[in-house]
Amino acid sequence: MIVLSSVSKWYPNGARPALIDVSAEIGAGEFVFLVGPSGSGKSTLLRLLLREDRATSGQVIVAGRDVARIPDRRVPQLRRIVGCVFQDFRLLPNRTVAANVAFALDVVGRPRHVVRSVVPEVLDLVGLGEKADRYPDELSGGEQQRVAIARAFVGRPRVLLADEPTGNLDPATSIEIMSLLDAVHRAGTTVVMATHNASLVDAMRRRVLELGDGALIRDEAGGRYDQTVPQPLPPSVPPPSVPPPSVPLLTRTGPVG
Ligand SMILES: Nc1ncnc2c1ncn2[C@@H]1O[C@H](COP(=O)(O)OP(=O)(O)OP(=O)(O)O)[C@@H](O)[C@H]1O
Numbered sequence: 001m002i003v004l005s006s007v008s009k010w011y012p013n014g015a016r017p018a019l020i021d022v023s024a025e026i027g028a029g030e031f032v033f034l035v036g037p038s039g040s041g042k043s044t045l046l047r048l049l050l051r052e053d054r055a056t057s058g059q060v061i062v063a064g065r066d067v068a069r070i071p072d073r074r075v076p077q078l079r080r081i082v083g084c085v086f087q088d089f090r091l092l093p094n095r096t097v098a099a100n101v102a103f104a105l106d107v108v109g110r111p112r113h114v115v116r117s118v119v120p121e122v123l124d125l126v127g128l129g130e131k132a133d134r135y136p137d138e139l140s141g142g143e144q145q146r147v148a149i150a151r152a153f154v155g156r157p158r159v160l161l162a163d164e165p166t167g168n169l170d171p172a173t174s175i176e177i178m179s180l181l182d183a184v185h186r187a188g189t190t191v192v193m194a195t196h197n198a199s200l201v202d203a204m205r206r207r208v209l210e211l212g213d214g215a216l217i218r219d220e221a222g223g224r225y226d227q228t229v230p231q232p233l234p235p236s237v238p239p240p241s242v243p244p245p246s247v248p249l250l251t252r253t254g255p256v257g
Pocket of ligand 1 (some may be wrong): 011012014017018036037038039040041042043044045
């Protein structure tokens with residue numbers, strides 16, 4: 001679904017590249033966490049997948065399309081395939097919850113009768129059927145993020161990109177949003193979620209791609225937020241005379257974002 005081939009990104013006036021020679025493949029229906037310290041390149045990578053920006057070198061393929069070659073006028077077609085949610089929700093403040101979700105269908109030209117039937121369905125799905133007529137500033141942060149997910153999901157994109165979607169939410173609400181993204185994934189959507197939320201990553205145990213200073217430094221199936229490596233025995237400790245425990249000794253190393 002997503003293929004990154006030697007992708008590098010230099011911003012104009014950047015002292016160093018934001019992404020350096022990143023290569024990875026993400027299959028249809030996968031759920032992938034994108035982790036790494038602040039400034040490591042996570043948002044840049046998501047922006048390239050959305051064609052908000054272009055790579056300086058290398059190739060970014062999404063659903064078989066080389067996104068750098070998509071002309072500007074065709075970018076809306078890409079956005080039908082790739083939905084996105086952000087830390088700051090990005091809802092239209094002067095439109096109701098239902099109108100925010102409907103807007104995503106209007107802009108891609110879905111007929112009125114489809115919009116009228118699909119919007120209540122998706123609002124029920126995210127648990128906001130009762131709040132369809134509210135305005136964003138009448139909702140909690142968690143509810144606003146549910147609306148943003150409904151808006152991203154209503155057109156049934158093949159890929160959902162989430163950039164720090166729980167960054168503005170308390171721990172309990174973050175878990176609710178994580179469950180919703182998990183449900184979106186179980187509905188068959190490929191999900192890529194950039195996050196600093198270690199406890200969510202550790203609880204979900206999904207594939208983890210870790211960036212460090214723009215380079216892909218880890219690609220681990222069923223990973224934790226921090227890399228886990230077998231703990232070596234200190235040289236002064238003799239080898240055990242009993243069989244080792246069935247659970248390997250693990251220690252946490254690596255950067256904390
Ligand atoms: N528009 C821009 N112009 C110049 N440099 C930029 C721009 N956007 C990001 N950068 C730089 O690119 C690097 C990667 O930034 P990016 O926002 O992708 O990191 P991130 O991992 O998403 O960070 P965070 O976790 O804080 O959101 C940083 O050094 C940043 O300063």
